[in-house]
Amino acid sequence: MNITLKKRRSQHLAFGIVSLLTYSIVAILIIILAFIIIRGIGVINWEFLSTAPTDGMTGGGIFPAIVGTCYLILGSAAFAFPVGIMSGIYMNEYAPKGKLVRFIRMMTNNLSGIPSIVFGLFGMALFVNKLSFGDSILAGSLTLALLSLPLVIRTTEEALKAIPYSFREGSYALGATKLQTIRRVTLPMALPNITTGLILAVGRVSGETAPILFTCAAYFLPQLPSGVLDQCMALPYHLYVLATSGTNMELQRPIAYGTALVLIMIVLLVNITATVVRRYFANKVKMN
Amino acid sequence: MKKFIEKIIQGLFTVSGFVTSIAILLIVLFLFTEGMGLFKNKLVEDGYQLVVNKQNDVSSLSAEQIKDIFDGEITNWNEIGGRNQEIILFRLNDISNYFTDEELGSELEFVPEKISELIAQHPEMIGFIPQQYIDNAFKGKVLEAGKIGFSDIFLGKEWIPTATPVSFYGILPLVTGTLWVSLVAILLALPFGLAAAIYLAEMANHKMRNILKPLIELLSGIPSVVYGFFGLIVIVPLVQKLFHLPVGETGLTGSIVLAIMALPTIITVSEDAMRNCPRSMREASLALGGSKWQTIYKIVIPYSISGITSAVVLGIGRAVGETMAVLMVTGNSAVIATSILQPLRTIPATIAAELGEAPDGGVHYQALFLLGIILFVITQIINSSVEYVSAKNKI
Structure with a gap:
């Protein structure tokens, strides 16, 4: 009896501590989000989103930074999405199972473990200096594309793996070639899960600062970039600049809150979209 | 034709x-082509030489000695094995103290000659002059400048990349800074991360999981x-107030921020490990x-301990490589930190802060690439060890 009581007490205590620690993580997240939302929401309006910074970063909006981030997302997607998806297809559909796939998977994991600043160094050495793209959207996009590749490859591979082999066999039995099977059967079925990965990759690209520090990002540009060899501003770098340097910290603070909130909103949007896509797909599969 | 296209596409895949x-x-x-060039450089700034009088017994100086001489810490030649003479420093812009403008010529064409004369006249003088002024007629002695060696980098206790006449690229302060910040971050994050993993894997019902999982994804x-x-904005003033510090930008501030950032990695990986524990083992224990x-x-x-270890190691990897957050809150002072409450500086933050100012291909640039190599190697070791452990467990 005594032992049971003791056991129950220690379990209560342990579970209490575990729950407390878990909820405190949620509390931290809520504090961070609330802090930025409350301070930033007053700053954001249409004018803030659609005008350029004025008066040495102490006034105006963040329009060029939003445009720059969009260019970087598009640029990196143009490279990383097709290559990443093709790489995922190769790993799951073509490559001989065994050592080769394991090797490629290891390389992909290793690439995803490289710190973002090292990507920045590499991008600067190869794209900016060696290929002499200079500080440009092209160099920044390629650097960011490399960084998001592992995410795209991994989600594609996993999405393809989840499709039962019988579907492919059915397609082959009807006389389809391997490529036809991939194009008409496998890929469409895996598409929702792949899309989730792509959306998450966009989220990752939109928030990265270190890789574009030396490959693309500009402190301030009076006009929007006119081509892929121009520099551009970007939201995360803009926030860094507003938070750490500048002429008037007091006047910059509200703009920094606004920029942080825009970044947070992008992340929220990305996460919600990804979750919705995933849930929608899960329901659809159940119905089948 | 169709087969041909298929072959091409397959090749693309x-x-x-x-x-x-x-x-x-x-x-x-x-990284290696840019970074390893560092060891080909001389200690003295590129394009310059240190010169002394021909009668001077000293023929080579170490980096520390050069720095101490030019900082005025060493003032007599006998401290470094020479004669008992006060050291006179000579930098190029000191030349107007010795010669008039007319003597130097209207186009400054007599400068090399005059420097040569000056060095020959003063046996106690050490000069730091451009390479191009030293020709066959030079009457002084050029000090042997050693190359930057492995020990200067890997055992060097000072990181002063923009000093003249010698810069210091000792990585120890940066390595200790990185270790301090990431280890403390993991210590802070571990209880929270482990608790959340236990909660998610063992205690939470389906509904709670559906709320918590997206929140953790959001955190990452x-x-x-x-x-x-x-x-x-928040943690820096908090740390400053709590510990009564002159500045709030300390290693601890960085650790707290990194701890929050490392949480999702720790939680996800260790939760997966706990979920892999076979049901039969649990049931046996309950029975x-x-x-x-x-x-x-x-x-x-105990069953999932290797997975939890992987989580911790991956968390450290994440913390070691994190750049921007650390750059913004740790105070960036490149000294060997003896306490977590001091401002310090990590390897990635150094690269981010200094690469913009380092001229392409210069010594400083190469030193920063070397830091990149170190960072790359550290994270690759971490990744491979995690992969090795998890591959072993699967078999």
């Missing part, structure tokens, strides 16, 4: 399959600049009269 391997190869190649999706910004908590800490945690 194959090439794409190796894109990550090629990327890693290129990264290694470029927030950009590091936003964490840095939050740290700067023997173990409580749920006893089952967790006597069965589930």
Whole structure:
């Protein structure tokens, strides 16, 4: 009896501590989000989103930074999405199972473990200096594309793996070639899960600062970039600049809150979209 | 024709399959070609030489000695094995103290000659002059300038990249800074992360999981600049007030921010590990009269310990490589920190802060690439060890 009581007490205590620690993580997240939302929401309006910074970063909006981030997302997607998806297809559909796939998977994991600043160094050495793209959207996009590749490859591979082999066999039995099977059967079925990965990759690209520090990002540009060899501003770098340097910290603070909130909103949007896509797909599969 | 196209597309797939391997190869190649050039450089700033009088017994100086001489810490030649003479420093802009403008010529064409004369006249003088002024007619003695060696970098206790006449690229302050910040961050994050993993794997019902999982994903999706910004505004003043410090930008501030950022990695990986614990083992424990908590800490945690270790190691990897947040809150002072409450500086923060100012291809640039190599090697070791452990467990 005594032992049971003791056991129950220690379990209560342990579970209490575990729950407390878990909820405190949620509390931290809520504090961070609330802090930025409350301070930033007053700053954001249409004018803030659609005008350029004025008066040495102490006034105006963040329009060029939003445009720059969009260019970087598009640029990196143009490279990383097709290559990443093709790489995922190769790993799951073509490559001989065994050592080769394991090797490629290891390389992909290793690439995803490289710190973002090292990507920045590499991008600067190869794209900016060696290929002499200079500080440009092209160099920044390629650097960011490399960084998001592992995410795209991994989600594609996993999405393809989840499709039962019988579907492919059915397609082959009807006389389809391997490529036809991939194009008409496998890929469409895996598409929702792949899309989730792509959306998450966009989220990752939109928030990265270190890789574009030396490959693309500009402190301030009076006009929007006119081509892929121009520099551009970007939201995360803009926030860094507003938070750490500048002429008037007091006047910059509200703009920094606004920029942080825009970044947070992008992340929220990305996460919600990804979750919705995933849930929608899960329901659809159940119905089948 | 159709078969031909199919072959081409298949080839494209194959090439794409190796894109990550090629990327890693290129990264290694470029980091090393840019970074290893560092060891070919001389200690003294490029394009300059140190010169002394021909009668001077000293023929070579170490980096520390050169720095101490020009900082005025060493004032007599006998301190470094020479004669008992006061050292006179000579830098190029001191030349007007010795000669009039007319003597130097209207186009400054007599400068090399005059410097040569000056050095010959003063046996106690040491000069720091451009390489181009030294020709065959030079009457002084050029000091042998050693090359930057491995020990200067890997055992060097000072990181002063922009000093003249010698810069210091000792990585010890940066390495200790990085270790301090990431280890403390993991110590802070571990209890929270482990608790959340236990909660998610063992205690939470389906509904709770559906709420918590997306929240943790959100935590990992927030950009590091936003964490840095939050740290700067909230945690920096907090740390300053709590510990009564002159500044709040300390290693601890960085650790707290990094701890929050490392949480998602720790939680996800260790939760997965706990979920892999076979049901039969749990049931056996419960059947023997173990409580749920006893089952967790006597069965589930020991069973998944290698997964939890992987989580910790991956968390450290994340912390070591994190750049922006750390750059914004740790105070960036490149001294060997003896306490976590001091401002310090990590390897990635150094690269981010200094690469913009370092001229392409210069010594400083190469030193920063060397830091990149170190960072790359550390994270690759971490990744490979995790992979090795998890591959072993699967078999």
